[in-house]
Structure formats: C-alpha cells, structure tokens
Amino acid sequence: MYLLVYVDDIILVSSSVAATYRLIVALSSDFAIKDLGKLHFFLMLEVWYPGDGLALSQQKYSLDLLRHAGMLECKTATTPMSSTETLSATDGTLLSADDATEYRSVVGGLQYLTITWPNVPYAVNCVCQYLRAPRDTHWSAVKHIMRYMFVPLSYMVFTFGSHPLACSQLLVMRIGLVTQMTGDQQGLCSFLWS
Template sequence: MCCLHKALYGLKLAPRASYTRLSQWLLDLGFVASQVDTSLFTFHGDKVHLYILIYVDDLLVTDTHDSFIFSLITKLMTEFSLKDLGALGYFLGIQATRDAHGLHLCQSKNILDILHRARMVGAKPYSAPCLSGAKLSANTSDHDPLSDAIEYRKIVSALQYCTLSRLDIASTVNQLCQYLHAPTSAHWASANQVLRYLKGTVDHGLYYTHNGLNLQTYSDSDWADDLDDRRSTTRYGVFLGSSLISWSAKKQPMVSQSSTKAEYHALDFAVAELYPLCMILRDLHIPLHSSPIIWCDNINALALDSNLILYFMHG
C-alpha cells in the first residue's frame, strides 16, 4: 500500500490525497487559495470571477458568466473523473431553490428523515423549539436516566447538523448536546419538543438576496445560566445586508463573575468570527459599503470595551 502512486478510495488518506491533487491543479491553473478557508479557491481576471468550494470529492463552482463555468468543468473532466450534476439543487443535505429575487436554503428532506427515525412523523406540531423558562440540568434525582442513550445521541447529532440552516433551534440543540454522556427523560422530552417544532416548520430555512453589502453583528449572552457549572452561553448572528450568513450558540469556557464580563466575552467571540468573514469577502473581491458594526445591549460591556483602564481593572 505504501508504494501506491494513487490513494485508494475509502482509505483514511484518500480525502487528503484527493484534496492535495485537486488544489495543486487549481493553483497551477491560476486560482488562489483562501487564507481563512482552505476549501475556497478563487480566480479573478479582467471580466472573470470564478469561485470553487471543495468538500472531499464534491465541488461547487460558480462564476459571473456561465460560459466560464462550462470551460472550467470541461478542463476538470479532462484531468479528473467527475460528473456534472448541473445547477445547484441539493448539496450535503441542503436543498437550494432559486427564484427571481434570491436563493432559499432549507433541509426539508433531512428533517423528514429525522422525524421518521424518531417515529414522530405523526406528532402534533409545536410553535416553539423549547418551553419558555425551561432549563436543563445533569441532575438525575428528579428524572430517570434513559435506557437507550444511543438513540438520544443519534437524534441530537442529526439535529446539530440541522443548525446549519436553522438558527432558531441552535440554542436549544446546544443545550441538548451537553448531556450526550448521560441523558435523562427530561433531555429526551426537550429533544421531542424540538422535533415537534421542526414538524411544523419543515420548509423554513435561510433566504439570501442582494440588498446591501454591509456587515452587522448582534451579540448577546446570558449570565451563569447553566445550573450545573454556572457558565454563560454566548449567542451571536452576523448579517450581510439583511441576510444571515453566520451564527453561533456556545457555552463560554470560563465562569464569568458578572453579567458585564459575560457580555464582554460574547463581544470577543463575535469579533473573532467577524474578522475571517471580512477576509473571505476580500478573497471574493466583494467590497463592503461601510465598516462592520457590532451591536451589544450591555452598556457596561461597551464601556469596558472602550476603556483599557477598566479592562485591566476587571482582569
């Protein structure tokens, strides 16, 4: 095996070998690799703007003119064994639908598959992904441990993939993922709540349209909301114009001693996400109409961010 000149499909090294071969060919052709996203390659000429996104052995190709796309695909076919599937319609479980105004991304088929797996196709839909004020805990004194934790892990892992196009369930799924090691009946009931919500919103997703090239980020955080370790959870969303392009719901790695510190850490995480997005837009040759803006609703956190003396006083 070590003497092979080509990687066999199915080996652990095959994806890396395939990416190395393809990326080197694209670089020789004049493409430029993105510094912040290794799967993105761009080519810019006088009237040509080509973009290629790589996921293992799947490619997404787009351009400002269809003729250049066909020319590139023809060159790819002469060098690699591949099949042209036409216009983007279904990619990695995400359905793409175009209309006269923009692009709609959803995971209808994936969500229906999850409902079938959980035997909840006939469940009654619910209007929210979680109950108002409900908080999960690892405490098993009031709730019985699940007899089949594997089923819970499979369903929650599938729900985590749904958050690629469903921001509305990201926060709840983030909480469910924290109890994969020892789920209880309360955690399973909360997961069923998410499934019932998805049952009534199967076709919901993301809609992208050209309505402005300005970046705005909204960050927020609770304070010591976790009942077990008292850590806070950061949530933020990044908009390009009115289109949501990035979001996150993640527990902070440290215990914040005040709501100010929790909000300040949320700002820190939002800035860390905003910078690579600006770099990607620069790779795509997309100029922003104005400087990126970050919104925060905590006055003390804003004061801490604008005054270095207060920053060092708070540690």
C-alpha cells in the first residue's frame, strides 16, 4: 500500500480493496474525509487504468508548457540535449530581463516533467544551473528540450501483484545519444526500479 499526502489531499494506492477500506475507516474516525473514488488528475499528472495497472502521463501539462513557450508548431528533436554542444556560464549573450523571466518560468515547468520523463532530468539539471544569469545559449538548450518533448509523450505503467510492494513497471522512454546522459538515465532507472 502506498499513501501520498499533499496538503489536504491523500492518495492511496493498494492492491487490496479490504486494506484500503480499513485505512479509510480508520482515518475517518479521526478526520473528516471524503472518498472521491479513482484518481484521474493530480498535481499535473493524468491517471488512467489500463487492465489491472495504473498509468501516469503528463501529456496535458507538456502541451500547456509548449503552448506557454510558443512552441506548439516546432520541429521535433530526437534527444533532450545536443550531443555536440556544451553549456557554459560565459558563452553567449545575457538574456534581457523579460527573456530571463521567461527562461526561469519554462525551466521551472520542465522540472515537473522529470516525473514521467526519466531521460529528461539530466538535460533539465544542466539548464537549471544557469537560472541566475541565463544566456542565449542556455535558452537554445531549453528550446531543444522543448522540441524533444514534442515527440509522443512518455508514460509509466505500474501493475500490482499479490504483495503491495511487488510491482513491475513498463517504462517507455527514448534513450539519448549523449553518453553521460545515458549513463545517468540507466543509473537512475536502476536505482528507482530495483
């Protein structure tokens, strides 16, 4: 059984209906709670239930972020980061105050996408390092990440077995060409899913 508490919302995921019911009854004896049924949307995550599993997506949020950045009609990229360019704190020209604000807004939005895009965190981390004084080269890297997002979206599916902690997952992701990024992805996925 998994229990997530966020401010005044509780999400409960369990493979046992009886255990779920017992916990809801126990919580309702001390707190005023309301069972809203199956989860469909929570903190920029869309949830649906294929077969006996649980699938998470951020397609709506990704499209909203692309719309916010004015990139709904952009060309796609096959990797989240260019394999030939490196970022530096001194290369390029500083962004104007308005463009720097936009940069920070979009990069902040990209951080939420790392939940369902396990091959994006490295690239997002790279552009986050320049939030204080972003330059045009950093903005180009952000746009590259956004162009990568335009490719059909990643998702995770969790299938629960007989034990609540015995879960297997299907993780659909595109592997980038950057060796360091690929190594980080594999290490992250091994850490999270083993």
